[in-house]
Amino acid sequence: MKSKSNIWRDENGVCHAEGGDIIAAYEMMGYAHGKDRCMQLVLMRTLGQGRASELLNAGDQMLEIDTFFRRMHWTGSIAGEIEKLSPEARNICEAYCAGVNRAMAERIPWECKLLGFRPEPWRLDDIILLSRMVGYLTLSQSQGEMERFFIELVQAGVDEEHLQELFPGILGGLDMDLIKKINLQERLVAPSSLWNLAAPLMMASNNWAVSGSKTASQKPILANDPHLEINRLPNVWYEIVLKTPDTYAMGATMPGLPAILVGRNPDLAWSATYTFMDSTDSWIEQCKNGEYFREPGKWLPFDERKEVIKRKKKDPVTVVFYENSHGVLEGNPHAEGHYITTAWAPSRSGATTLNNMVKMFEAKTVEEGMAALGRLETSWNYVLADCEGNIGYQMSGLMPIRREGVSGFVPLPGWEEKNDWQGFHTSDDLPQCLNPECGYFVTSNQDLNEFGNVDPINVGMGPYRSDRIEDLLSKNDAITREYMYQLHFDVYSKQAEAFMAILAPLLPDTPNGDILKGWNFEYTADSKGAYLFDLFYRELYRAVFGKSGFGEAAVEHLQEHTGIFNDFYINFDRVLLSENSSWFGNRTRKEIYRGASEKALAASPEKWGNARKVIMKNIIFDGKLPRFLGFDRGPITIIGNLATPHQGQIFESADRLTTFAPSLRMVTDLSTGDLYTNLAGGPSDRRFSKWYASDLDNWAAGRYKQLTADAEKVYDF
Numbered sequence: 001m002k003s004k005s006n007i008w009r010d011e012n013g014v015c016h017a018e019g020g021d022i023i024a025a026y027e028m029m030g031y032a033h034g035k036d037r038c039m040q041l042v043l044m045r046t047l048g049q050g051r052a053s054e055l056l057n058a059g060d061q062m063l064e065i066d067t068f069f070r071r072m073h074w075t076g077s078i079a080g081e082i083e084k085l086s087p088e089a090r091n092i093c094e095a096y097c098a099g100v101n102r103a104m105a106e107r108i109p110w111e112c113k114l115l116g117f118r119p120e121p122w123r124l125d126d127i128i129l130l131s132r133m134v135g136y137l138t139l140s141q142s143q144g145e146m147e148r149f150f151i152e153l154v155q156a157g158v159d160e161e162h163l164q165e166l167f168p169g170i171l172g173g174l175d176m177d178l179i180k181k182i183n184l185q186e187r188l189v190a191p192s193s194l195w196n197l198a199a200p201l202m203m204a205s206n207n208w209a210v211s212g213s214k215t216a217s218q219k220p221i222l223a224n225d226p227h228l229e230i231n232r233l234p235n236v237w238y239e240i241v242l243k244t245p246d247t248y249a250m251g252a253t254m255p256g257l258p259a260i261l262v263g264r265n266p267d268l269a270w271s272a273t274y275t276f277m278d279s280t281d282s283w284i285e286q287c288k289n290g291e292y293f294r295e296p297g298k299w300l301p302f303d304e305r306k307e308v309i310k311r312k313k314k315d316p317v318t319v320v321f322y323e324n325s326h327g328v329l330e331g332n333p334h335a336e337g338h339y340i341t342t343a344w345a346p347s348r349s350g351a352t353t354l355n356n357m358v359k360m361f362e363a364k365t366v367e368e369g370m371a372a373l374g375r376l377e378t379s380w381n382y383v384l385a386d387c388e389g390n391i392g393y394q395m396s397g398l399m400p401i402r403r404e405g406v407s408g409f410v411p412l413p414g415w416e417e418k419n420d421w422q423g424f425h426t427s428d429d430l431p432q433c434l435n436p437e438c439g440y441f442v443t444s445n446q447d448l449n450e451f452g453n454v455d456p457i458n459v460g461m462g463p464y465r466s467d468r469i470e471d472l473l474s475k476n477d478a479i480t481r482e483y484m485y486q487l488h489f490d491v492y493s494k495q496a497e498a499f500m501a502i503l504a505p506l507l508p509d510t511p512n513g514d515i516l517k518g519w520n521f522e523y524t525a526d527s528k529g530a531y532l533f534d535l536f537y538r539e540l541y542r543a544v545f546g547k548s549g550f551g552e553a554a555v556e557h558l559q560e561h562t563g564i565f566n567d568f569y570i571n572f573d574r575v576l577l578s579e580n581s582s583w584f585g586n587r588t589r590k591e592i593y594r595g596a597s598e599k600a601l602a603a604s605p606e607k608w609g610n611a612r613k614v615i616m617k618n619i620i621f622d623g624k625l626p627r628f629l630g631f632d633r634g635p636i637t638i639i640g641n642l643a644t645p646h647q648g649q650i651f652e653s654a655d656r657l658t659t660f661a662p663s664l665r666m667v668t669d670l671s672t673g674d675l676y677t678n679l680a681g682g683p684s685d686r687r688f689s690k691w692y693a694s695d696l697d698n699w700a701a702g703r704y705k706q707l708t709a710d711a712e713k714v715y716d717f
Contacts, residue, residue, distance in 0.1 A: 007032060009715035010241075012705045013683045013691035016713070018243045022361060025242050026092045026258050030099025034122070035717070036684045036691070037238055037255035039109045039620065041100065042119045044256055048074055048129045053317075054310035055117050063309065067319055070307040071328055074132040077348045078125045084351035089358050090124075096258035097122045109686075111620050116312075122256075128350035130256040135346055135378025142567050144280045144342065146459055147409060149564055151340075154179045156550050161582045166571055170407040170458045173419070179411065181338040182284060185330045204461060204567075204647055204660060205273035207383045208442040208469055208487075209391040211435065216478045217671035220385035223484045224262050224271030225662040227647045231614045233633065233693060235681030237664045241707055242361070248709040249361045250675050252664055259357040262666060264675055266709075267364040268386045269668045270373065273443045276460035277379035277397045278407065279345035281421070283326040283414035287333035292324060293415050300324070302333055326414055340411055345398040345424065349377035366434065370394040374427030379456070381443040387670050393441045395430040395448065399456045409458045429453040440473045442466045444645075462570030464494040464643040481676060484667045487645055489702055491523040495569075495643035496533055498577060503536065506594050512601040523641045523648065525609025534608075534641070535600035540576055541565065543596050544583050559651070563658070566642050566649050609637045612650060614659055616680075616696075618687065631687050636700055667704065676704040 006018040007028050015032045019025030033041060046055050050069035053062045085093065100122035112119055153163060154176055164171060204227040212218040228236055241250040242260065251263015262271045285292045291299040302322035309317045322329040327343030352375055359372040366384045370392050373382045379397025384390075400421040402408055412419040431452035433441055444465035449455040469487055476483060500521065507513040512532060519529025538559060546552035558564050565572060575583050584592060613635035617623040625631050638661050640648030649660040661680070668675045682694035698705060 008713040010711040027095035027099040030096035033255040034100035034103025058311035081350040207271035219671035222385040228663040234685040277456040282411040288336035346377040366390040366392040490645040528605040530608040539596035675707040
């Protein structure tokens with residue numbers, strides 16, 4: 001070791017961890033995570049292991065959550081992944097674990113004592129487990145939800161013409177009669193149910209980079225704002241400045257993982273959004289007597305995996321999962337019928353991701369960063385910028401190679417071998433772009449298939465946010481860091497603009513009609529136009545998909561209690577914006593819009609922000625403690641909506657309020673070595689720490705703090 005390790009806080013409470021070499025630096029990162037976010041670490045691991053009933057509480061919902069995670073079996077095949085770690089990655093991971101365990105040895109969170117258990121040491125297995133969890137929860141999970149929704153539409157009697165319009169170009173291999181035979185089991189676990197155990201709900205994000213040809217500094221500028229559930233404390237992100245005598249890296253980490261997931265070093269900056277790559281497939285299995293059909297006269301037995309779920313102060317429960325080469329069966333194969341098996345491509349991942357993620361600490365160029373990040377097994381959109389003036393985009397993830405003519409969206413007969421996965425595409429085939437001619441690259445979870453040799457995205461989010469950001473970037477050739485701040489807070493809706501072009505001529509000359517006609521398409525807290533348009537948009541869904549589709553009650557449930565419309569709104573918008581559609585029945589678009597607007601305009605208009613106030617609740621106590629104790633904060637007002645650059649989604653799911661908004665904002669100009677951020681929370685998960693929610697006021701007000709490797713020590717760690 002070249003010099004003594006050191007750890008301290010800057011004036012904003014951000015941890016600065018210094019090590020004599022890179023291994024020592026990562027040991028200090030582990031120590032910081034273990035000291036500031038020990039409870040978050042423990043809860044995430046407990047969740048992923050399917051042990052919440054054993055360690056936390058034995059309620060029925062907790063048993064469902066444990067069953068979900070045991071079904072995913074992310075604790076399986078970990079030993080093989082550990083063996084595949086590179087020497088560098090293994091040394092870093094072992095040092096990180098040592099740091100976490102040193103912090104745990106110094107102090108165990110009092111919540112653990114309250115719950116009656118002592119945390120086990122942090123191990124390499126836990127790092128692999130978390131790498132899988134982070135790539136799946138609510139991200140790939142939402143893809144599986146949409147595919148299940150498609151099955152339900154078929155079984156509800158929606159005809160092929162309607163389905164082809166709603167899901168254009170991705171229904172290859174569709175067999176309506178076979179899908180109707182599927183015996184769908186009850187919904188596994190709603191994604192938002194998992195939040196109560198600290199799992200990060202991730203959904204949308206923006207990131208973009210601008211080349212020096214369009215900036216005032218003549219160097220690239222990069223920005224990122226991951227949209228996660230923010231009505232939670234602590235924030236899922238943990239900021240750190242990690243240093244060795246030779247270099248540094250800084251940015252946002254996720255406790256439990258030895259990596260700076262978004263951030264920069266002296267030469268290179270990187271940022272991430274989710275891709276909506278379809279890496280989850282289902283196959284239809286014909287089952288009887290515990291076996292599945294493969295070919296005439298040939299039935300094969302399922303592998304049975306028994307999981308014993310211990311329950312606190314209750315008898316344990318044994319759950320049996322039936323598996324074959326396609327994945328885990330949803331149902332009991334001893335009851336004759338058709339069921340689905342489902343697989344997620346990176347379910348046995350970890351080593352390759354970690355081997356490449358650790359390279360980012362010392363990566364120097366965009367091309368070097370693209371090569372490393374492109375090999376990550378879970379799916380992300382990375383946008384990068386370097387000090388040499390380059391910007392780039394790279395998608396990561398394991399995309400299955402499927403037979404020609406199928407996309408992975410439609411469940412296919414499992415007994416036909418041609419429907420099996422045939423390996424995975426390389427990162428070279430995935431969407432990517434280096435130094436685009438326009439001088440900028442923007443991702444916002446939209447369809448980016450055009451940049452690759454393959455089409456990983458079947459259903460994603462709409463292009464409204466990226467289109468708006470691109471509009472603003474294209475008009476400015478002297479972009480500054482401060483201009484990027486403005487984009488982070490932009491609440492203009494290209495979606496509303498598109499709908500209002502059709503609606504405005506139909507609006508009456510009434511007070512409410514005039515409010516909507518005069519609306520500037522911005523979802524500010526005081527906007528009454530935004531409130532009325534949102535009512536109209538919801539009525540439009542009821543009028544089209546309720547009356548001609550899957551019923552008004554179903555639409556109401558999907559709007560209020562799921563993320564289906566929030567995540568995949570572009571599929572529905574394409575129908576709603578069409579001049580003619582099979583979903584319109586015998587009505588014209590004009591009639592439908594006018595009817596929906598009449599219902600919306602009958603309401604008394606309110607300011608958009610009036611119903612957008614949420615309380616940020618502690619992940620352990622979830623609002624159960626008196627407010628004066630300070631575990632919960634707020635209320636905070638969430639501006640924007642699902643289609644504005646500053647995303648602001650609020651809906652109820654699994655009987656609790658869910659939000660999606662910028663959890664972290666990050667901007668860096670490569671002409672300096674600094675990073676500017678704000679966080680919806682603070683560094684610590686300790687309620688009585690000064691740093692529990694220390695950045696929340698900055699986040700709400702749009703003030704950015706400076707992270708710099710040259711910062712002076714202000715506080716002991």
